[in-house]
Amino acid sequence: MSEVLQDLVNRPYKHGFVTDIESDVAEKGLSEDTIRMISAKKDEPEWLLEFRLTSYRAWIKMEEPTWANVHYPKIDLQAISYYAAPKQKPKLESMDEVDPELLRTFEKLGVPLHERMALAGVAVDVIFDSVSVATTYKDKLAAVGIIFCSMSEAVKEHPELVQKYLGTVIPTNDNFFAALNSAVFTDGSFCFIPKGVKCPMELSTYFRINTEETGQFERTLIIAEDEATVSYLEGCTAPAFSSNQLHAAVVELVALDNADIKYSTVQNWYAGDKNGVGGVYNFVTKRGLAKGVNSRVSWTQVETGSAITWKYPSVVLLGDNSVGEFYSVAVTNHHQQADTGTKMIHLGKNTRSTIVSKGISAGRSSNSYRGLVRVGPKADNARNFSQCDSMLIGDKSGANTFPYINVRNNSAQVEHEASTSKIGEDQLFYFAQRGIDAEAAVSMIINGFCKEVFQQLPMEFAAEATQLLGLKLEGSVG
Amino acid sequence: MINKESKTILEVHGLHATVNGVEILKGLDLTVKSGEVHAIMGPNGSGKSTFAKVLAGHTAYEVTAGTAMFEGQNLFELAPEERARAGVFLAFQYPIEIPGVANSQFLRLTYNTMQAQRGNEELDPLEFDDYVRDKMKRLEMSPNFLDRSVNEGFSGGEKKRNEILQMALLEPRLGVLDETDSGLDIDALSVVAHGVNELANKDNAIVLVTHYQRLLNYIVPDFVHVVDNGRIIKTGGKELALELETRGYDWVGVEHQAANLATVTAGAA
Numbered sequence: 216m217s218e219v220l221q222d223l224v225n226r227p228y229k230h231g232f233v234t235d236i237e238s239d240v241a242e243k244g245l246s247e248d249t250i251r252m253i254s255a256k257k258d259e260p261e262w263l264l265e266f267r268l269t270s271y272r273a274w275i276k277m278e279e280p281t282w283a284n285v286h287y288p289k290i291d292l293q294a295i296s297y298y299a300a301p302k303q304k305p306k307l308e309s310m311d312e313v314d315p316e317l318l319r320t321f322e323k324l325g326v327p328l329h330e331r332m333a334l335a336g337v338a339v340d341v342i343f344d345s346v347s348v349a350t351t352y353k354d355k356l357a358a359v360g361i362i363f364c365s366m367s368e369a370v371k372e373h374p375e376l377v378q379k380y381l382g383t384v385i386p387t388n389d390n391f392f393a394a395l396n397s398a399v400f401t402d403g404s405f406c407f408i409p410k411g412v413k414c415p416m417e418l419s420t421y422f423r424i425n426t427e428e429t430g431q432f433e434r435t436l437i438i439a440e441d442e443a444t445v446s447y448l449e450g451c452t453a454p455a456f457s458s459n460q461l462h463a464a465v466v467e468l469v470a471l472d473n474a475d476i477k478y479s480t481v482q483n484w485y486a487g488d489k490n491g492v493g494g495v496y497n498f499v500t501k502r503g504l505a506k507g508v509n510s511r512v513s514w515t516q517v518e519t520g521s522a523i524t525w526k527y528p529s530v531v532l533l534g535d536n537s538v539g540e541f542y543s544v545a546v547t548n549h550h551q552q553a554d555t556g557t558k559m560i561h562l563g564k565n566t567r568s569t570i571v572s573k574g575i576s577a578g579r580s581s582n583s584y585r586g587l588v589r590v591g592p593k594a595d596n597a598r599n600f601s602q603c604d605s606m607l608i609g610d611k612s613g614a615n616t617f618p619y620i621n622v623r624n625n626s627a628q629v630e631h632e633a634s635t636s637k638i639g640e641d642q643l644f645y646f647a648q649r650g651i652d653a654e655a656a657v658s659m660i661i662n663g664f665c666k667e668v669f670q671q672l673p674m675e676f677a678a679e680a681t682q683l684l685g686l687k688l689e690g691s692v693g
Numbered sequence: 694m695i696n697k698e699s700k701t702i703l704e705v706h707g708l709h710a711t712v713n714g715v716e717i718l719k720g721l722d723l724t725v726k727s728g729e730v731h732a733i734m735g736p737n738g739s740g741k742s743t744f745a746k747v748l749a750g751h752t753a754y755e756v757t758a759g760t761a762m763f764e765g766q767n768l769f770e771l772a773p774e775e776r777a778r779a780g781v782f783l784a785f786q787y788p789i790e791i792p793g794v795a796n797s798q799f800l801r802l803t804y805n806t807m808q809a810q811r812g813n814e815e816l817d818p819l820e821f822d823d824y825v826r827d828k829m830k831r832l833e834m835s836p837n838f839l840d841r842s843v844n845e846g847f848s849g850g851e852k853k854r855n856e857i858l859q860m861a862l863l864e865p866r867l868g869v870l871d872e873t874d875s876g877l878d879i880d881a882l883s884v885v886a887h888g889v890n891e892l893a894n895k896d897n898a899i900v901l902v903t904h905y906q907r908l909l910n911y912i913v914p915d916f917v918h919v920v921d922n923g924r925i926i927k928t929g930g931k932e933l934a935l936e937l938e939t940r941g942y943d944w945v946g947v948e949h950q951a952a953n954l955a956t957v958t959a960g961a962a
């Protein structure tokens with residue numbers, strides 16, 4: 216690998232600062248008592264405590280999965296704290312009451328909480344460690360019947376909705392990390408779009424882990440009733456600690472008849488330093504249920520951070536004519552490891568799914584696509600198209616593709632295409648010979664490579680993603 | 694055009710270069726002045742492309758001895774992109790494909806990079822589109838090549854034409870054309886040669902690497918050099934190319950060896 220490429224991938228992480236704020240951090244370790252403590256702190260109803268305890272009891276019988284192509288020392292789940300919250304007034308009436316230190320933090324991260332948010336036209340729910348600290352534009356959304364608030368608040372204000380849908384897409388015992396999340400989740404976003412409503416603005420949640428040795432277990436639930444549509448964005452960063460933080464989120468989406476949910480993520484958790492020390496372990500379960508006829512669930516993700524990424528945003532295509540989409544760019548550098556992909560489970564008739572995955576690996580990183588396309592016996596005329604492209608930068612990185620196809624209906628059409636390419640010295644020389652430096656060259660090649668995915672991102676995010684990739688790969692060329 | 698008044702654009706002295714530890718260039722000398730056209734000929738594997746890439750700064754090649762001055766600057770102190778921006782252009786013998794990057798986007802970036810370097814105004818996509826289409830017309834290239842990825846799936850001749858298009862956009866001080874003629878059909882050869890002739894003027898210079906006289910019928914060289922085993926062993930006028938065409942390279946080699954032997958003997962005496 217040439218020096219130019221080297222320098223290009225070695226840019227420091229700019230979100231790695233820690234906010235000095237007084238926090239209420241729970242004792243380390245996990246037991247039924249911890250769960251009762253979290254539930255009590257949040258003043259939760261009995262059914263939710265039961266939900267947590269059932270999950271916990273399922274979880275203690277489960278083994279941490281080892282099938283993913285990622286390697287890390289066993290996580291000591293007793294050595295982390297399951298609750299951390301900035302100390303502040305329990306309920307905020309307006310943005311002006313948010314701790315200025317917090318506001319400054321998000322300002323620094325480029326998340327618009329103040330006046331600028333009006334210009335940006337995006338409603339934001341902000342999760343700092345375990346709790347939601349602010350949600351913007353709530354009133355405007357409420358006027359059209361949309362509920363957008365933190366999960367804690369939803370539990371208090373709309374318990375019937377939460378109880379009706381929580382855990383219906385991802386059962387509490389779905390997998391090790393989802394069960395853990397179901398037991399200990401602390402906050403997250405809740406979003407409900409009632410029948411016939413097209414959400415007038417992008418909804419967005421911004422996650423920030425601030426406290427060292429805390430796990431972040433947020434829980435997001437989005438429901439779009441008949442004919443409703445919503446586009447949702449998720450962003451995340453964390454300070455640079457030399458220890459590893461665990462992030463085990465669960466996101467559930469429910470789309471009823473003719474509903475449309477588009478969920479976009481730009482994940483930029485701290486990835487560890489260039490020697491692989493520190494970084495976030497990102498073990499996330501995301502699933503959408505395209506429950507109604509003609510419903511659509513679409514995932515777009517740009518994954519650039521985390522030391523380890525274990526994530527398979529999936530769609531269960533239950534309603535006839537429903538559509539599932541997965542567009543992904545996963546970039547790994549240095550010692551990062553990513554095992555990510557999707558599952559498309561076709562159950563209804565005439566269901567269609569599209570998978571476009573772009574993996575970019577630089578440094579000594581490893582990047583795997585793992586995808587499952589399953590067509591059930593009743594899913595007549597189901598169609599899937601998958602395209603998995605890998606790009607290698609330098610000669611020490613690795614890429615793998617693990618496509619699983621399981622078809623139990625003869626009328627199904629499943630297509631899979633894969634390619635591997637490499638940014639080579641000769642390509643960079645060609646650019647250089649035309650006056651274009653390696654940084655601009657890599658960014659141009661990568662943007663071309665990721666075009667189909669970036670096109671799916673909402674405008675504000677597309678620019679951010681392009682820039683992020685540029686930063687990420689700076690110094691990786693050669 | 695040879696002119697006593699003209700300035701030196703490139704001056705190479707005693708150039709030695711290796712690739713993977715193997716010495717390919719073994720003491721190459723060449724002086725190119727503004728307004729001149731030089732042809733470099735020589736057998737396969739003699740080091741012609743190596744020389745071109747060393748000038749352009751390819752990182753796989755290591756310069757072990759010698760100098761190269763380009764308009765008074767030490768070329769070897771500049772990064773490849775700086776050499777390009779200073780006005781060194783290489784039309785590749787085998788232009789590489791860059792999948793996913795639209796040719797139009799690439800051409801505009803390189804054009805604007807050069808414009809910025811020269812303190813000229815950059816063009817927005819619409820303005821550039823007009824500009825580049827006009828250049829393409831002169832090279833009889835279809836505008837379809839703008840939407841395709843850079844060189845991807847281009848035929849051999851189409852790639853060469855795309856190289857000359859870039860030269861036309863960048864207007865270099867020194868254009869090194871590495872076998873631009875090979876792969877071109879007869880009509881394309883005349884179109885491309887015409888394009889090159891249009892670009893040649895009294896302030897720039899062109900170095901043509903070629904195996905064939907037919908290119909030199911269109912672009913008439915002021916000097917013809919023969920490279921063998923990593924150095925220039927003979928230099929002549931345009932007649933030399935004709936002579937090579939009929940007699941091959943062997944006689945030059947023999948003549949050169951004889952001359953060498955003579956100097957060695959003279960030195961020993």
Ligand SMILES: Nc1ncnc2c1ncn2[C@@H]1O[C@H](COP(=O)(O)OP(=O)(O)OP(=O)(O)O)[C@@H](O)[C@H]1O
Pocket residue numbers: 712713715717735736737738739740741742743744753786
């Ligand atoms: N990367 C490399 N590794 C090993 N040998 C190389 C490399 N690049 C060039 N060479 C060798 O250097 C010698 C000169 O090659 P070069 O491409 O300069 O020849 P050329 O004169 O341009 O030939 P042609 O007329 O066939 O284009 C050849 O023997 C070639 O095999």
Ligand SMILES: [Mg+2]
Pocket residue numbers: 741742743786871872
């Ligand atoms: Mg050659």
